[in-house]
Amino acid sequence: MNNRLIKWFKYASPQSFYPLAGRMIPWFWALAAVFGVIGLWISFFVAPTDAVQGEGYRIIFLHVPASWMSMFIYLVMAGWAGLGLALNTRLSGMMAQALAPTGALMAFISLWTGAFWGKPMWGTWWVWDARLTSELILFFLYIGFIALQAAIDDARRADKAGAILALVGVVNVPIIYFSVKWWNTLHQGASVSLMKSPSMAQTMLWGMLVMALCFWMYSIAVALMRVRAIILERETQTEWVRELPEVKS
């Protein structure tokens, strides 16, 4: 039992995680590339042209995975943050910090592609729909997290403060989502609803799922690369970093 516990925590130290991350990164990049090629092939050549929306609908193959990832990454980030606060591990905070920019990027892509999709379909770049609005607020939450971490010089304090913010945010996300949803239905503002879209063809769903896998693998690869950079930055003073071949040269 004791032995297993030690093994479990082995990779919680930046020193042993750094080479592990280095070994994992190529695999995740490869998976991202494979899924990306398959997903793009399905979405451009296999998926049929939509009867109502024409070719323009194909942007959902980017839009939907990006939205999923933006929400999922926030959850993962909050998970790492909670772990960091509970167990006081250094790596957890670094992971949360490494995930935030990717999450913000996903939220941004989701908003931007949504606008590109909305212009031909709804005739407007933006509607105050519940989903759009809560995605925008999620983007703000990411920016707040990044800004708070950037403003605090002491890395450990930045991690902990960011962790509290992420946890407060994750409690708030469902509240914000439902409040925006009810606000929207009360106002009866948006005449178009994403919920009423016609049921999707099977191939479209597959394309979307494969693209989501691609985004997922990409996010992991990028987060690992970023966490490696953060580890190097924070552990510059340590012996093992100075011994690294890539640092020595």
Place this chain on the structure above:
Amino acid sequence: MSAFLTVIRRDLLLAMRRKNEMLTALFFFVIVVSLFPLGIGPEPQLLKKVAPGVLWVAALLASMLSLNRMFATDYADGTLEQLTLSASPLGLLVAGKIAAHWLTSGLPLVLLAPVLGLQFDLGGEALAVLVAALLLGTPLLSLIGAIGAALTLGVRGGGVLLSLLVLPLYIPALIFGAGAVEAHVAGLAFAGHLSLLAALLVLAIFFAPWATTAALRIALE
């Protein structure tokens, strides 16, 4: 409990000795609200429609102004460290500070709002709903804001950063608070909004002092 009341008394006394800070935020509220009719035109119908939103957004901004002073002076002169060392639980003391913040920044807004609502041609009952919504909502703003204030304590560019952190979290309060008044003006039922606002307030009373305490401990480490 006595520690809680002592902290409130102390913070109120300090606020009374520096009245200008409180009054500045209050006049900010009045000025922001008065700017809107100048910006969007004097038609009574339009003003009546935007009044709840305008009053609420102005209240959010005005209560933001005093947030970064909630812990900053105590942090600078070491009082905060003494508070963490005291025998009473820090969460209780923090709750006292939040309550004092509401009494000095939230409550004056609530009292002033109906007067400004008159400028927007809101009727008597709508004003009552506005006051009820603000009474439930402004403590919520102080509670959520306290977390942000504790997180940005002693941080570079704290003031602007604070608004970036806290304003997205204020959105539910804004929606339900302004929504209650709007629903009343539109002749719909507004009790649901107030109930939700009260539910949020109860949640925040439970969780916010706790999160604020954790953030303060991190800042003082």
